[in-house]
Amino acid sequence: MSTSDSDTRGAFPAVAVIDADGIMIGWTRSAEDLTGYPAAAILGRPVTTLLLPGADPGWRPGNGAGLVELRRRDGGRIVVRAEVAPLATARAGESWLVSAIPAADDLSGRTGSLLEALISHFPVAMAIWDKDLRCVWLNAAAANLEDVFPHYRIGRSLADPIPGTDTEAAKEAMRRVLADGAPMIDREARWSAPDGSQERMLSTSLFRLEGMEGRPLGVCSLALDISHSRARDRLALLREASIRIGSTLDVGRTAQELADLAVPVLADYVTVDLSEATLPDAEPLQRLAATEVSVPVFRRAGVASVHDGIPESLWPIGAAVFVPPDSPFTKVLASRRPHFEAVLDTSPGSWLGQDPDRARIIHGTGMHTLIIVPLEARGDILGVAVFVRNANPAAFTRDDLLLAEELVARAALSLDNARRYTRERNTALALQRDLLPRHLSGGAAVEVASRYLPSDVHEGVGGDWYDAIRLPGARIALVVGDVTGHGINAAATMGRLRTAVRTLSYLGLDPHELLAHLDRLVVEDSCGDLDAAGATCLYAIYDPATRRCTMAAAGHPPPAVVSPSGEVTFPPLPSGTPIGLGLGAFESHDLHLDAGTVLALYTDGLIETRQADLDAGMARLGTALAGAAALPTLEGLCAAVVGAIVGDGPAEDDVALLMARTRA
Template sequence: MGAPDSATRGAFPAVAVIDGEGVMIGWTRAAEELTGYPAADILGRPVTTLLPPGAAAAAPDRAPGEGDTRAGLVELRRRDGGGIVVRAEIAPLDTARAGESWLVSAIPAADDLSGGTGSLLEALISHFPVAMAIWDRDLRCVWLNAAANYLESVFPHYHLGRRLSDPIPGVDTGAAQDAMRRVIADGTPMIDREARWVSPDGREVRTLSTSLFRLEGLDGQPLGVCSLALDISHSRARDRLALLREASVRIGSTLDIRKTAQELADLAVPVLADYVTVDLSEATLPDTEPLQRLVATEASIPVFRRAGVASVHDGVPESLWPLGEAVFVPPGSPFTEVLATRRPHFEAVLDTSPSSWLSRDPDRARIIHGTGMHTLIIVPLEARGDILGVAVFVRNANPAPFTRDDLVLAEELVARAALSLDNARRYTRERTTALALQRDLLPRDLCGGTAVEVASRYLPSDGREGVGGDWYDAIRLPGARIALVVGDVTGHGINAAATMGRLRTAVRTLSYLELPPDELLAHLDRLVAEDACGDLDVTGATCLYAVYDAATRRCTMAAAGHPPPAVVSPAGEVTFPQLPSGTPIGLGLGSFESYDLHLAAGTVLALYTDGLIETRQADLDAGMSRLGTALAGAVRLPTLESLCSAVVGTIVGDGPAEDDIALLMARTRA
């Protein structure tokens, strides 16, 4: 749609008179300027001359009556072929010469919104924070408010006279065009559609909420569409939802108590607070020195340990205590109140008067005054009925005080963190217990006697599954012989560690019967399978049992579903004998076979569990190849202990072990 000359915008309205037959009988100068038709070319012609093809006549089809006035938007066709949307008012007119007729006045719709008869509406729209634009049926921009100008960098088609289909490098309006055409076609508004915009350099991201409404004329036909766009990139409600979504992903990403506490502090700064601390009780941090051993005074009691801290300021000048240190609080302070009541403490304006609790805590008072803290929230960390500590939220750089909405958000964050902390606490407690049991059940001082030199390593898993049931043993037998054994109980935790201890005891007892390896594994398999109480649940446990006779240099071994040992010759050649694999312990099948080897003096025999060779990225064959390479590269080391350390270091490195690792090495003596 075209627009009238700018000189006519905001001038007098265009006026015309239409008789009862729909013929133009009156025409003003303003009407000529608006449409381009001089009076000589329009008078006596039907009103449809001014309407687009297919549009209904502007004159009503009924006789005028008292007070029968109509107003609305109408699209007119100008003499140059362009179109213009006007706001028209049609009123009945009864004259002696023309009889029944109609008086029509019109002004451009854009003028109606930006001045003239719409001055009150213009004042509202100009200050409206929503970008508004009107587009004709060809999706050409015909009107904008002031707020739309601020979004021109995001939406460059916000420009009078520019079509949405006009190509602009880097701008794709296909989806917007489709949406507008649907609204024009069916009249169904599109409300609050979210769109994301990223600047070409990727440094700026904006989120817009857009809505579309169809504009209709007096005849009900579509004239165009009105678009509304609101920049919600920095909406507080949106920021809060984003923070909670991020909390569900970031907080509790590990089962480490201190990492979880620090994740809460890092997440809340600076979105919610300028300074955050997470202080936990000693029951939540069982590996720290008991707080009761620390010196307490009438004005200061050690209550927590600092587990997480974050600040918008470098160096965290607000913190009196670094991470890991005991946190002292005065009696009758908000901290002890939160612990006693299990309810949060909220101070929109922090009370620092001489009568406040800070008068009994001069160190905190000094920090508060020195750093400008002015608003405070303390929330208890509570999970499954236990108080784990407190989280403290403070503002000093942000001048806005905390609101009740901020308190609700802080409680939401703390509730999520508390559950993660409790899960980490339970996991840590069980893992510590299982690890202590595991280490207590493993042999402390291995001795190979005159037959072999022995060394061993055990590495617990750092994964969520916890300590497993890997074990090893070296059992001296009569006649310069020694039994070497390594095994792996499926599962993790205390039960696996306890089962491992029972299996190790059973193997040691059976070894004193001096049974061949295949018979010993068969007895062990039946013992487990026929357990009357059914409390020795080790289905899937694997084991490798070998007996070396120093007199004959003969080594006899059998496997129960376990990987074969690595044999390193004195020259450094590494081989893996093809043992009959056998079935895992506990199936009751007793399908085991012995395998004989001759080991020269100085040969190294390496027995291991699958945690050393198997990872999520590599199978057993690839792991055995890595083990062979590590053994060949370190076999010249002077001691078996150094060889053991080198092999584990080469394969595992500094990273966490995905599964428990047990490694037993034996070097035959001359």
């Protein structure tokens, strides 16, 4: 009767008899299938034939059971669970009966169907690796991870190279456990499929398997998939919040970032409603009509939902949000404490009885759990954030409330920073525009046009300015300048410099003399703090009678000159030192301008970017001027140049452009 190797192992244990001297005196077919030794090749030989080199030659079996590593006839190794019992025989007196099955089979067959079912369906991936780090057994959970970790396959070693799979860390950890026997608990590892189709985060623990003599036989690995752990998702959400929320100093965008981030990880529907103090450009809510049951308190600044079209929202972005006077929203504002309803009370006696529109939406969309958190920063209440679930049947928990509070706290600081920045920028912009000339006139000498573009960078509006000053004798002074820094201080300094230049212009000074006087005034006014009042400036005087244009620069780029034929040049003007250094090193330069010549004065914001220096920017300006020189109006030329260089997006720095075309 013959039985296959796998069937024999699964059905019968390998049985052998060993006499008192350790000689094999009994052998079964199952033992032959297990080790590869037929009875004729093993009977009469010592039991050490089956043991690995280095084992104690005086080995004697004892009562009990344990794991033993055997050497097969083909040179391979196998871990078995051996049970040893004393046996009396007529031939040898006291002998030993040994039964053994592979350790992998022992995990199921020898311990019964209940344990087999438990281990097979255990959600933790279990695998056994021999001393060569070859997988000799694994359960269903480990087999399901083969797409991510291809070495989860019986017979495959961690040393087998597989493209896209790095096992160096796993090999090092297993070898360390085999060497010192100390288990490794909860080691996090990220595994990715070779084709990049999926990624898993596993928490892995390793334990050494030992035989009856304490000899290491292999390693048992336990791997728990924590890719979608709730705690991990919360940490990832907070990590993402620190990166995404407040990425710009824009109030509306920051509010929307909070709403987008919380859906669907925390809630199915989120709104961010802000007070009018946080949105200074919005229409005052006091102008809107209020009733006894509906008061305009907020404006909607952010909203997100898991449902297309956001059916839960009564108001679009920017609209006024009305709330009942006696509602959780007003209570949150008054108490500065969050409102938490694990089960939303929608009964007729609740506050929703005063708000039929909200009640209709709540019942219609299935909202069942609610959190309202105040947006508070630096002692000010900026608004509220509302979190709702309707697609997710699970009610909010106290842990959800803590997570919502943490998200809102981070968003509130970003909103306050954006609010302060917007307020200061608007103030500086208004001041700067008030200080710039409202109506430029070149008189009989030149036709003038100008453009001013405030920057949209975080530093805020700067101190660029331009002016056209009519002088005696039909002459005209053209000036453009750029104050160091941004914000209100820069705008105020710009106003003082513009006034000083206008005053000095009426003294009839040459350009280099005017800049020297301006430099001394700024040094005296700055009280030694030169950086706070530093500026660059280009000043030119054009006399239509002689067609001579005299100019001087204080650390400023030269003007562009467009001839009537369309040729663009940049005169070699001495650059001079910036205003505020007190050096007074300025020189005047004369040009002859034919009738119809265009003179373009500009600040460095027009030509300098993070990717290109001034020379490259001047080349771009020359190309833009040459391409638009044929336009009939100076306003059109001015707009075309700014559009070609800056485009539709925001400028990296303030841009001031002043153009003058000499009259015939």
